[in-house]
Amino acid sequence: MIEIKKVGKHYGHFQVLSDCTTAVAQGEVVVVCGPSGSGKSTLIKCVNGLEPFQSGDIVVDGTSLAAPGIDLPRLRARVGMVFQHFELFPHMSIMENLSIAQRKVLGRSADEARERGLKLLDRVGLRTQAEKYPGQLSGGQQQRVAIARALAMDPICMLFDEPTSALDPEMINEVLDVMVELARDGMTMMCVTHEMGFARRVAHRVIFMDQGRIVEDAAKEDFFGTPRSERAQLFLSKILRH
Amino acid sequence: MGYHWNWSVFLQPTAAGDGSYLGWLLTGLQWTVSLSLAAWLIALASGTLVGVLRTVPNRWLAGLATAWVELFRNIPLLVQLFIWYFVLPELLPQRLGDAYKQSDPLVQQFLAAMVCLGLFTSARVAEQVRAGIGSLPPGQKNAGLALGLTLPQTYRHVMLPMAFRLILPPLTSEFLNIFKNSAVATTIGLIELSRQAQQLVDYTAQPYEAFIAVTLLYVLINLTVMILMRRLEHRVRVPGFVGGGQ
Ligand SMILES: Nc1ncnc2c1ncn2[C@@H]1O[C@H](COP(=O)(O)OP(=O)(O)O)[C@@H](O)[C@H]1O
Ligand SMILES: [Mg+2]
Numbered sequence: 098m099i100e101i102k103k104v105g106k107h108y109g110h111f112q113v114l115s116d117c118t119t120a121v122a123q124g125e126v127v128v129v130c131g132p133s134g135s136g137k138s139t140l141i142k143c144v145n146g147l148e149p150f151q152s153g154d155i156v157v158d159g160t161s162l163a164a165p166g167i168d169l170p171r172l173r174a175r176v177g178m179v180f181q182h183f184e185l186f187p188h189m190s191i192m193e194n195l196s197i198a199q200r201k202v203l204g205r206s207a208d209e210a211r212e213r214g215l216k217l218l219d220r221v222g223l224r225t226q227a228e229k230y231p232g233q234l235s236g237g238q239q240q241r242v243a244i245a246r247a248l249a250m251d252p253i254c255m256l257f258d259e260p261t262s263a264l265d266p267e268m269i270n271e272v273l274d275v276m277v278e279l280a281r282d283g284m285t286m287m288c289v290t291h292e293m294g295f296a297r298r299v300a301h302r303v304i305f306m307d308q309g310r311i312v313e314d315a316a317k318e319d320f321f322g323t324p325r326s327e328r329a330q331l332f333l334s335k336i337l338r339h
Numbered sequence: 340m341g342y343h344w345n346w347s348v349f350l351q352p353t354a355a356g357d358g359s360y361l362g363w364l365l366t367g368l369q370w371t372v373s374l375s376l377a378a379w380l381i382a383l384a385s386g387t388l389v390g391v392l393r394t395v396p397n398r399w400l401a402g403l404a405t406a407w408v409e410l411f412r413n414i415p416l417l418v419q420l421f422i423w424y425f426v427l428p429e430l431l432p433q434r435l436g437d438a439y440k441q442s443d444p445l446v447q448q449f450l451a452a453m454v455c456l457g458l459f460t461s462a463r464v465a466e467q468v469r470a471g472i473g474s475l476p477p478g479q480k481n482a483g484l485a486l487g488l489t490l491p492q493t494y495r496h497v498m499l500p501m502a503f504r505l506i507l508p509p510l511t512s513e514f515l516n517i518f519k520n521s522a523v524a525t526t527i528g529l530i531e532l533s534r535q536a537q538q539l540v541d542y543t544a545q546p547y548e549a550f551i552a553v554t555l556l557y558v559l560i561n562l563t564v565m566i567l568m569r570r571l572e573h574r575v576r577v578p579g580f581v582g583g584g585q
Contacts, residue, residue: 147481174487184482188500188577197496198486232579250486 098123098254098285099144104153106139106309113139114150114309121254126286128296128317131306132332137289140306141256144287145176158253174202177247177255181263183239185231191218191242192227195249203250210249217245221275237268241275254285261292291336297321305329348545349552360539367535368556374452374531375518381457382517386464391494393469404465411462416523419459424451424527444528452524460517467509471502504575511568518560532556 099121106114114136121127129137142148144155146162146169154163160172185194195217196210205213218224221241223234231239240260247255257276261269273295280286280299290296296303296317303320305313305328313320313329320329349361392404411419424447428439439447475498483493503510525534532553539549 142481145485147484170484170487170489173485176485178482178485180478180482180485182476182478184476184478186479186482186497186501187580188504188575198488201492201496202487230578230580232577232581234579246486 098125098158099287100154100156101140101144102154102156104140104143104150104155106143106148106150106152112309114143117153117306117309117311119304119311119314121285121287123285124283125301126280126284126288126299127302127304128300129287129289129304129306130291130293130296130332130336131312135306136309137306138258141258141287141289144256145173145178147173147178170202174198174250175253177250177252179240179243179247179255179257179260181259183231183236183243183263185239185243185246187231190228190230191223191234194231194242195246198246199249213249214245217248218242220248221245222271235268236264237271240264240268240272244272244275244279248279254287255279257286257288257290259289259291261290293321293333293337305332307332342547344548345545346548348543348548351543354542360543363535363539364532364552364556367530367532367553370449370524370530371518371521371532372560374449374456374524374529375521377453378456378460378521379514379517381453382460382464382513385458386461387468387499389461390465390468390472391499393465394472395490408462408465411458412466416455416459416520417526420452420455420523420527423455424448427451445530448524448527448529451527452521452529456517456520456524459520460513463513463516464510467506467513468499468502471506472498474505475501501577504577507568507572507575511565514564514568515561518557518564 101117101119104114104117105112117136117140119127129141131137139148143150143162144157146167150163154161156162157172157176160167162172185191186197189197192211192214195214196205196207199205199210199213200207215224215227218227221244223238223241223245226234226238226242231242234242244260260276261272264272269292273292276286276288276295277299288295288300300317303313303315303317304311305320305326307328312326315325321333349364350359352358353360353363389404389407392400393408395401428436428447430436431439479497479501480493483497484490488496521531522533524531525537528534530538536549536553540546543549
């Protein structure tokens with residue numbers, strides 16, 4: 098579904114990503130972790146073309162991102178993305194947030210978009226909030242809406258960039274629960290997160306990044322059993338302590 | 340001081356025999372208002388476009404937009420007006436230039452002043468629009484793009500609606516400025532409000548009444564604009580939204 102091949106990216110002399118290679122198969126859940134500044138966000142944004150890269154290639158469902166003349170909006174419409182700070186559109190009601198791209202990008206009618214939106218709000222437990230505005234919801238609720246907004250596009254895979262790290266602790270679980278359910282339903286997911294409980298429950302593989310490189314790329318059992326690199330061990334011991 | 344107040348001067352027939360002096364003031368008011376509104380439409384449309392272009396990833400377009408802003412912002416308004424009124428018609432192709440110069444002088448004055456004020460103000464509107472876009476959380480653009488919206492769609496539906504809400508107060512003062520600045524049109528002979536006041540003084544020798552009346556009319560314009568913009572601010576207020584940025 099997602100193939101990342103020898104991807105390299107630099108800002109001037111600063112190498113953000115070096116020789117990153119991995120793949121996410123259909124229905125697979127891959128967790129990406131690593132210290133702050135290691136390039137996790139950059140890598141995941143390369144997958145839907147929000148960040149350009151200078152070398153290598155990324156192929157999403159057969160479409161190469163390095164190909165000249167690639168139709169990025171078309172690709173992005175099929176790849177859902179959830180951000181650390183939710184990024185709901187504050188001037189639109191929850192329902193408008195869910196329907197704007199369905200209508201403008203997929204060409205669905207207002208009624209179709211609304212119906213699909215309500216179904217997804219149901220799924221994240223927020224059907225009654227449809228007419229509210231983002232500023233009237235809690236952080237956890239906003240992030241659930243953001244997930245529903247991405248799902249409303251019927252994506253072939255979902256990208257998450259630290260979806261719970263901006264949340265108050267008591268709201269983290271309501272978002273993780275939605276993500277766990279999504280994973281169990283067979284959604285292909287690439288999640289940047291430090292929630293190792295989530296990784297243990299649903300991840301198939303864990304990728305560990307450091308200084309722009311994929312240092313470890315292992316099945317979940319192997320990663321939590323005996324990570325091969327010292328840096329991954331050190332990182333794990335640090336984040337598992339609290 | 341032996342000043343002889345005479346407020347009834349406004350009701351007297353004019354020396355030119357074209358109605359009352361009050362009628363002169365109201366004609367001036369009409370020209371000031373229509374000139375300012377027409378110029379504001381130009382300023383808003385071109386200023387929004389230029390402000391947006393200043394924020395796009397394309398360096399050529401952004402550079403062009405920057406040049407626009409610097410050009411119209413840094414040349415004094417009066418000089419710009421003389422260029423539009425006296426110089427530009429000479430640079431038109433012969434036939435077009437002649438046709439323009441033979442048209443009603445009032446039309447010439449109005450067009451020159453409208454384009455001049457509109458473009459001068461567009462540079463200032465563009466700066467506000469750019470600042471508004473710049474103060475949005477950076478993730479908003481990515482969120483729009485990630486849903487598959489094109490860059491223009493993202494500006495149209497995601498970024499500009501919030502940016503305009505954030506810059507409504509400074510836009511209101513630009514809107515007020517355009518009414519004040521419209522008085523420069525008097526220098527090329529347009530019979531707008533401040534020119535009518537001068538005429539009134541010349542004809543009636545009642546300067547205090549004339550300038551008090553004109554001042555009141557400008558105040559009236561200001562109040563009307565402020566009330567309308569307040570209403571607009573109220574209407575587009577976003578429920579639950581506090582402050583700009585994050
Ligand atoms: N626009 C940019 N210009 C220069 N450096 C950047 C830019 N964006 C990110 N970086 C750098 O790239 C590195 C990786 O960033 P990021 O992918 O956000 O890391 P992570 O998500 O793992 O914390 C960081 O060192 C960051 O400072
Ligand atoms: Mg990050």
